[in-house]
Amino acid sequence: MEGSILRAYISENIEKAQRENIPTAVSKFLDSASLSAASALARSTAGRFIFWGGFDGAERVIMLSIPNYIESDDPNEIFTVYSDECPLSAVRIEKDKFSDIGHGDYLGAVMGLGLTRESVGDICVQPDGCDIVALPNAAKYIVQNLTGAGRATLKAKLIPLGEIRAPQVSIKEMSITVASPRLDAVAGEIFSLSRSAAAQAIASGAVTVNDEQILKADRRLSPKDKIVLRGKGRAILGEEFTQTKKGRVRIEVKKSV
Structure with missing residues (x-):
């Protein structure tokens, strides 16, 4: 929209x-x-x-x-x-033992049913298939109609949301130093990008700060800000920024990997 x-x-x-x-x-x-x-x-x-x-x-x-x-x-x-009001459902998809398919294959198969992207949430890929979060009507439609992805044979069934096999996320604690807490400098250090590459990612709309898309590389960050770089992960900045003896800014970071 x-x-x-x-x-x-x-x-x-x-x-x-x-x-x-x-x-x-x-x-x-x-x-x-x-x-x-x-x-x-x-x-x-x-x-x-x-x-x-x-x-x-x-x-x-x-x-x-x-x-x-x-x-x-x-x-x-x-x-x-308020279970009757729950706005999300979960689908478990089991694949045959011989096919090697990934996230894009599952997404393509689901979109091929005629569903819109905004009706489907995360697709959590597992060795034996995947779990999908979707709006309730979309989830039912997937269960009723999804039978394959390419040459792979698939079976879909509804499962409780609490049974979703979410991706395992580990937290890496790191300390970075930057000349100033600009978004391009901080994102570059956290996600191992050059400053120009970080600025390009920001300009393309791939970076959010506290769930807000930021397009300006010189956006100044604050303690506790959450940064997400699409395709690279997310990080939360520490509770305070400190200054090094050389006048640089030291930031403690918790990065999801």
């Missing part, structure tokens, strides 16, 4: 959700540009909003409107109680 159409769509759904006063999805799955627009809308709109992709660390997420009477901020907890 284009930015103005997306904002109007989400705003309309927020009004409806707040009238009904129940936990509700107000968007479909968001790509990085859409997530940036939705995050900006969440910051400027009265209410309580959470972004969720079915499991911790999911890259593709939906936006939820959560009433204030619900104390928890954990969607897994919330939709255990």
Whole structure:
């Protein structure tokens, strides 16, 4: 969706959700540009909003409107109680033992069914197949219609969200020093890119800071900022920046690898 159409769509759904006063999805799955627009809308709109992709660390997420009477901020907890309102479903796909297929093959097979990308979340590839998060109607459609990907034979079934085999993520703690906390300098150090390559990635829209797409390489970062570089991973900056004896800025980083 284009930015103005997306904002109007989400705003309309927020009004409806707040009238009904129940936990509700107000968007479909968001790509990085859409997530940036939705995050900006969440910051400027009265209410309580959470972004969720079915499991911790999911890259593709939906936006939820959560009433204030619900104390928890954990969607897994919330939709255990409000199970009828759960806006996401999970599909397990099992492949035959002889085919060697990957993420792109599964995505192509699902898109080949005529589904839109915004109806499908993360695809978690495993040796024996994959688990997919999707909007409920899309999940049912996958189960009813997906039988293969290329020459591979596939079988699909619905599973509880809690059974998703999410990618294993480990945290690498690192310390970097930069001349100043500019986005291009910091991203370059964290993701092992030259400063010009980092600036190019930023200009192409591949970098978000705190779920907001940033296009300016000279954006100054702050402690606790979350940086995501599409295809390279994510990192969270430490609680404070310190200065070295040579006047450079030292930043502690937790990087997901």
